[in-house]
Amino acid sequence: MIWTLCVALNYRNNKENKIKKCNFIYPTIDIQQRNYPCLYPLGAIPCVECTMARDDNAHVGLCIEHSNDIIMILIESAYDLYDLIIANSDNIPVALSDTIESLPLFNVAFNGYLLIHHLVLIDKLIWARRATLVKAWERNLSITKNKKRFYRRRYKKNNLISPPLDNMDTLSPLRRNYTHR
Known part of the structure; x- marks a missing residue:
């Protein structure tokens, strides 16, 4: 108890x-x-x-001391998404990594929007x-x-x-x- x-x-x-x-x-x-x-x-x-x-x-x-950590989290998340798509897909697009890197979500020019909406842990x-x-x-x-x-x-x-x-x-x-x- x-x-x-x-x-x-x-x-x-x-x-x-x-x-x-x-x-x-x-x-x-x-x-x-x-x-x-x-x-x-x-x-x-x-x-x-x-x-x-x-x-x-x-x-x-938004502290400048955290910007490198946030960029690292975004890059790791992009790699995780890439691995997840490859593991669960039969047809893998040729330019998948370029497509993921070009998404605004994984833009390393960090904006506070991602942090505010809990997309950066x-x-x-x-x-x-x-x-x-x-x-x-x-x-x-x-x-x-x-x-x-x-x-x-x-x-x-x-x-x-x-x-x-x-x-x-x-x-x-x-x-x-x-x-x-």
Whole structure:
């Protein structure tokens, strides 16, 4: 009974993560900054990979650091389509590979349309590397999982007193108080 409950919870969490990643609602730094205003620095936080744009969900798929990965995914998908057609077809056209390469779907001059409509899978390549870099950035700011976990207990909405400073927080920039709208 307990095992099936654990499997069901794991399955649910896995599906939730996939839905969030595909719909670009995964908690990027701007969302974390909104949800934990006393933990994250003030102002626009740049992307942890390219440091050229504000880190938000819209930027994740369009970051220049991901363009090579997306092109690689498109090329692999074109090869997979070619292999699938050859495996399931009796009459193989002579110019099949040229036809596939000329399709706008596999155009390596990437446009965001493919990413937005979930035709480029970003789970394994982009989100895994990105999550590692964000965790390292948070570790540098001494933002831990426990600080996020107990954030609501520590900083109540009606608490007008600024948050207590830890030894590590004295070097960080001033924090703002968050008022829920």
